[in-house]
Amino acid sequence: MPESAVTARQLPRGRHGLPREIVVAAQRDRILLAMAEAMAENGYVGTPVAAVIKRAGVSRETFYEQFRSKEDCFEAAYERAVELLLTGMLAVTGLEIEGETEAARMERVLGAYLDALSAEPAYARLFLVEVYAVGPEAIARRTQLQETFVAIVADILEADTDQQHFACQTLVAALSAMVTNRIAIGDLEGLRALREPLMDLVRRSGGLFGTIPLADGPEPENAD
Known part of the structure; x- marks a missing residue:
């Protein structure tokens, strides 16, 4: 399976000195693409938030800082x-x-x-x-x-x-x-x-x- 664009957009590990807004934007991009890719495999109904979080490589706290719910994430x-x-x-x-x-x-x-x-x-x-x-x-x-x-x-x-x-x-x-x-x-x-x-x-x-x-x-x- 080819490397996902989600993986390609991961931020550097550890201290990277990037501005907060860049970090937040990169996390949002990964979450949105993870939502699209997860639904491509399992459909909207079969895609829980946990699957999106795992695919995007972010914490549950990070997800809910950006989106109120799965439906809110889908709309974005x-x-x-x-x-x-x-x-x-x-x-x-x-x-x-x-x-x-x-x-x-x-x-x-x-x-x-x-x-x-x-x-x-x-x-x-x-x-x-x-x-x-x-x-x-x-x-x-x-x-x-x-x-x-x-x-x-x-x-x-x-x-x-x-x-x-x-x-x-x-x-x-x-x-x-x-x-x-x-x-x-x-x-x-x-x-x-x-x-x-x-x-x-x-x-x-x-x-x-x-x-x-x-x-x-x-x-x-x-x-x-």
């Missing part, structure tokens, strides 16, 4: 997952490349999303799968983030009508279901392989999702 880990999975995608979305078509930009954003999920499988599982075991508030947060992704897709594909916007919602919902299934069974190769067929679907869709210029296939139909 979920926000970290959002940060990791969306920061790169949003950076790619805002990047402008001279001469790039909207279709190519869409492929770039989709690729960044799939790459982010495959790069952080434990956090991806927390974000996509374990969230359903926590409760309605966490699920509502996931739904809100999915709508953010819909807005990004609709903007790239130039979805001008209500019908096109709904089609973008359907596309993102289908993508969410497919990536969730692959993360749930640990199929990272299958996850990354989604990019090409999804982009082929968009390119062959005519004006269904929006008015992007297609690389091949029929010209988009006039939305009017």
Whole structure:
């Protein structure tokens, strides 16, 4: 089993002279990653605080200095997952490349999303799968983030009508279901392989999702 990022982030033993805030931040990072990794193995329900503490290499006192409960720790880990999975995608979305078509930009954003999920499988599982075991508030947060992704897709594909916007919602919902299934069974190769067929679907869709210029296939139909 490869060395965990938790192990890699351990502080030096003994006296290290690091400021208190750096120590606390490093401990928090280890706890959050330990929560994600433990849940990837045993699920939210099957992950006690004791398992997180052991994996993170911190004391119970340290855990409860930072988090009120397992659910509080999960919520913080979920926000970290959002940060990791969306920061790169949003950076790619805002990047402008001279001469790039909207279709190519869409492929770039989709690729960044799939790459982010495959790069952080434990956090991806927390974000996509374990969230359903926590409760309605966490699920509502996931739904809100999915709508953010819909807005990004609709903007790239130039979805001008209500019908096109709904089609973008359907596309993102289908993508969410497919990536969730692959993360749930640990199929990272299958996850990354989604990019090409999804982009082929968009390119062959005519004006269904929006008015992007297609690389091949029929010209988009006039939305009017």
